[in-house]
Amino acid sequence: MDKRIFAIEQRDEEHFENSFTGEKKSSFQILMRLYQGNYWRLLLSVFFFIIKHSPAWVLPIVTAEVINIVSGHEEGGVQKIWLYLFFMALLIAQNVFTNYLYVRYKSLAIRYVEAGLRCSMIRKLQQLSISYHKQMQSGRLQSKIMRDVEAVENLSTQLFISAVNIAISMVVALGVTLSKSWVVFCFFLLSVPTAAVTIVAFRSRIRGTNAEFRRGMEETSARVMEMMELVPVTRAHALEEKEIQRMEELLSVVAEKGYRLDIVQALFGATSWVVFQVFQLLCLGFTSFLAYHGKISVGDIVMYQTYFTTIVNQVTSIINLIPILAKGFESLNSIAEVMDADDIESYNGKEQIRQVNGAFSFQNVVYHYPGTKEPVLNGFSLDVKAGETVAFVGESGAGKTTLLNLVIGFMKPDAGKIYLDNEDMEKMDLRSYRRHLAVVPQNTILFSGSIRDNITYGVPNVPDEKLEEVLRAANLWDVVQALPDGVDTKIGEHGDKLSGGQRQRVSIARALMRNPDVIILDEATSALDSVSERKIQEAFDRLSCGKTTFVVAHRLSTIKRADKIVVIGDGGMREAGTYEELMEKKGAFYQYWEMQH
DSSP states (O other): OHHHHTOOOHHHHHHHHHHHSSSOOOHHHHHHHHTTTOHHHHHHHHHHHHHHHHHHHHHHHHHHHHHHHHHHTOTTHHHHHHHHHHHHHHHHHTHHHHHHHHHHHHHHHHHHHHHHHHHHHHHHHHHBOHHHHHHSOHHHHHHIIIIIHHHHHHHHHIIIIIHHHHHHHHHHHHHHHHHHOHHHHHHHHTHHHHHHHHHHHHHHHHHHHHHHHHHHHHHHHHHHHHHHHTHHHHHHTTOHHHHHHHHHHHHHHHHHHHHHHHHHHHHHHHHHHHHHHHHHHHHHHHHHHHHHTTSSOHHHHHHHHHHHHHHHHHHHHHHHHHHHHHHHHHHHHHHHHHHTOOOBOOOTTOBOOOOOOOOEEEEEEEEOOTTOSSOSEEEEEEEEOTTOEEEEEOSTTSSHHHHHHHHHTSSOOSEEEEEETTEEGGGBOHHHHHTTEEEEOSSOOOOSSBHHHHHTTTOOSOOHHHHHHHHHHTTOHHHHHHSTTGGGOBOOGGGTTSOHHHHHHHHHHHHHHTOOSEEEEESTTTTSOHHHHHHHHHHHHHHTTTSEEEEEOSSGGGGTTOSEEEEEETTEEEEEEOHHHHHHHTSHHHHHHHHHO
16 A cells, blocks of 8 residues: 555656746745645644653643642542553553554655655656756755755654644643643743744744755755766876865865854754743742642642643744754755746647658757857758768867757757758657657766666667667677676666776667667767777668768768768858868868868
């Protein structure tokens, strides 16, 4: 049953996302919407909590009665004492079963929201544009998914369980006290405004320092990930001490923010503790004075002292809850930054692409990088026939990779149109189009599984014969044969157990496995030696036959067989033609060729 409950479905993820979007809501309203459908579990957990915790509220009354029986030497007192003890024993014993039910229903509700919130964030991150991901550091996003959701989980526990416990404990203590003595009840009420003053004095300062510390931790998480990725570069240039110094400075700043938060919370806790301990001493003196003058019985001193301790502890708990609640609501706001982001690829009502021939037409395309005035592409036009291989050549920053990103749909033109098979790409569901696409990026992206896992990623149930065919085509067969576990060899994080050329060939094999209609190669052979490059080039020539292929290459020898070479520069096309045509023209392409020879 529990496993079924924790199987988060898409409609559940949409519910979590909708809790953040729409009309502006307070953090508390967002939290309550997250738990829609789970209120009954929370109510059951509260119900069983009250039952399992009841001995703590009843024991002071029983203790007072037993003391009064003993001090008054009542007739039949021994039997009454045994009866009270038996009753308390039963009340205490039920804690085992009711505590299990309390934890069960609480955990079902809170863990469901925890898992659902993380799944929903992951779905949202998959929908957000590539531009959003480039602007947001991955370490910050990781911190939001792990640390902030954990803080919301803690917030839920404290708000729905601890806060209810506090409220019920205070109601019981004040209710019993009022039924016994309104004078003592009035004395108890003096602790409430004192607590309120203490809370108001520290609340805003705690919220501010908590927000600073949270942002500092996000920055640290992002920098640590960046540092780990740069370790080879740092070592290669003997920059270890410089990197250590850079991280030490950042960690020192975060430590100072954490220290300020600790100091504020410590002052908050210490001040409140001293105030309430003084009130507890006053309570002991006040009730002792009443008993001495016969206004209350001797046993009632213990009862009132116990209940006053309960009230003091609960008010102190409220004070201690403030930093936790502040941290939780701050984390909820942090999660909202992702869930409420509207920079997404929306495909509602757009055309599903079931077949791709591969004819592209760029018509007066203009594109600016975010935050820049000068366009990297300005009025770029190009027609590509289905099955053609088109190579883009130009200086760094000329817009070659931008063109590839426009073909993939990662970026959208600021002006102009791009057509695929005479259909406007703006009107397409790009997810359905990308199923016909294979991309081999310049920076190889592998995950820490086996070679088989990486090559067959997204292509289920691949027979061994097909896998062998792709491995041979990508010039990987001999490499795999030499490995201890063959194609099932684990390649480590980012494929670190393979050489650069081997990683690139795994990436190429992954693209070939998809049997795409459109192929994108961004410096796909850059990490290969001359022999491997030649073999890979031959494989591409065979497998790209009849498929539209876009290539970015700096080594001009790799694009001799391209149907069309386009030289990019000054925001547009400087020249275009076959390799032979451009060499005869002796223009920009010929100048690049001369520089490489």
